[in-house]
Amino acid sequence: MNTQLAKLKRIAIFLATIFTASISGMVHADWSIKGLGTSEGKPTIPTGINDSGQVTGYSFLSNIAVPFHAFVTGPDGIGITDLGTLKGEETLGRAINSSGQVTGYDDLGHGFITGPNGMGLTELGTLDGAVYTFADDINDSGRVVGTSHILSHSGHFGDTVTRAFITGPNGIGMTDLGTLGGVGSGAVSINNSGQVAGISYMAGDDVTKHAFITGPDGNGMMDLGTLGGNYSGVSGINNFGQLVGQSDFAGTPFTHSFITGPNGIGMTDLGTLGGGWSWASGINDSGEVVGLAETADGGFHAFIFSHGGMTDLSLLAPVVAAGWTSLVVSSINNNGQMVGHGFHNSSDEGFLLSYTPDTVFDPKPIYIPPVPEPETYLMLLGGLGLIGCLARRRKEMVI
Template identity: 45%
Template sequence: MSKNLSRLKCITISFTGMLAASIPAAAAAEWSIVGLGTLGGTYSVAQAINDSGQVVGNGNGVDRAFITGANGIGMSYLDTLGGTRSFASDINNAGQVAGYSFTDTGDLHAFITGPNGVGMSDLGTLGGDYSIAYGINNFGQVVGVSSTAGNAAYHAFITGPNGVGMTDLGTLSGDYSAAYSINDSGQVTGVSSTSDAPAQHAFITGANGIGMTDLTTLNGATDSIGRAINNSGQVVGFSGFYNDFTGYQLVEAFISDAGSSNISGLGTPIDSRADAINDMGQVVGGINSYCDNCIRSAFLYSEGTITDLSLLAPVVEAGWSELSAVGINNHGQIIGWGHLEGAPGGGSRAFLLSPIVAVPEPATYAMLLAGLGLLGFVLRRRYQIV
């Protein structure tokens, strides 16, 4: 090895060290929180967010679903299917929205919109009177629940791209099922009753909704629900004990391995639920969701660390409390609703909570520029000598 090459490698290593030293400063995140408004009503709730930061949700301004522009800016109403009310459940990266609306005959039907929430199409049913859409992927495949012929039962469904066609996903040997989320491969998660009545278990399907696998439960619990799935096939949800008189008890948030039926607890406190996951495996959900006389809060799970979002300094300083977090995009932006101190009407308000990546200090920039300059000088000298 020549002395020049050795010197080059030493300087490159030194520069790499300087760059590595700057990474913690550049990756350190603060947070900002903004209310999304109410469109004249007394409350609003955000339900889903895409990677542009478009948010959909519901409020009581005129009891219709809403959509925002990028990064939660601007709020406008969606249409209905002829009735007076509509509800938004999910949004994909094209801005197509899935949800449900009353029709002009008073039935409740699932819908899909065009890009950016424009227009609204009725998805029909599985032969019964009603259907509800809960999830949509980037190809416009929609999942949800519908009554079957004669309203004999209700089953999970999946559609083709852009909401075309509706297929019954069946059940886990029980009477009913519902689908809550779908990824870009068409894998679906939700909940189904089992033959061990009255238990209900979370499930995952294969691509395009084919096959239904029981995700079972945590720690001997009787019930579980799959709430969201990412593009790696990781499912999040919650598991606990349920009966018709007391509801859910001892609920615990869970996450599955990618594309498998192995689930494990997130390490959140008992009485927690996971509601959303992004492609980096970051999870948001609620704490004290089913606890009587408890203060509700929200959490972020990221790389094994759990953060109570209600305790973040910007959240507290802005007067927000009792947050419910139900969505997170691939940029780490989180949506949900909470109580805002001094808000007129006293109802819940939809929020957008965004991480702010810190800008490196001027001294760090100077060090990086100096390193680049030195490296460039040595490269020029080396080629001149060689």
């Protein structure tokens, strides 16, 4: 009898161990969200993330009389280090590469690059005749792309045209990428082969703008076209040359997000969350896209396009349970980590949103949410407008 009981006990322990391991696996196979903290109680707005989870963006500071400084975190968004200033009083981090080099610009229109892990700010310089330089992305060799404002023939300081540029490794040197034949262009994103994504005016037209992609090292410029309207813009490019952006949607007043195939070939409409609008903000090497989309009731929710459709990130159970609302996602890395900002504990705060390899996606709107309170819309619009603080200082920016 004792032998039989002992055997049953061993079997019970074995089954309990398997069951516990199964539960543990299910617990970790899900979404998770954590706040990145604030700088002295002021909002911290992430804009970019690398594959180790280092984040850059800008923090609002309460201990000095200026609005914000660029920052960098450690891996997985841990810790916040103020990057300080360049020539002006404000700096904004726009992107970060695999070694932790950050690029961005200051409030006087000076682009910068840092060393690894955000160490030191070095001015990028300008194209010949340029008065402002705004850096927007960086690849793993430290090549930076962005937009320079060049003084026009009129000679007036505020009268400028724009040109997309690319630098050499570690931000050395600067090359004008030209246009699609129109009066101006701007570069937005770069991959590790040096393919550049941006936007340009079309030949003979100072109104119509189209997204473009270049070949490796910024050579050549190909028009991506549109989804049937007159306008397309671009937000990101991955290492296969897939681009994401926005385009006028044929026959409607709406703008939809799109994704292309490798090397910018083809343009596929990503749709919306039931409303008329969507805006893609980032893409990773798996072709997963993040952005903001309108719901059927006119609200705006963060989304990830993965596994064949859009998942509404604002409705994920861990997000709701943790009390996060009005999410805006800016970037996604190759490990499924996303950064952005949202409303949490009565303040605007940056977050790191992640999923595990065995997370089950539900690529469609889960349900039509109730109409948000007016103050929620105001917070969302305010958050979207934060990055415009410096943009307004770009004088009369063409692109």
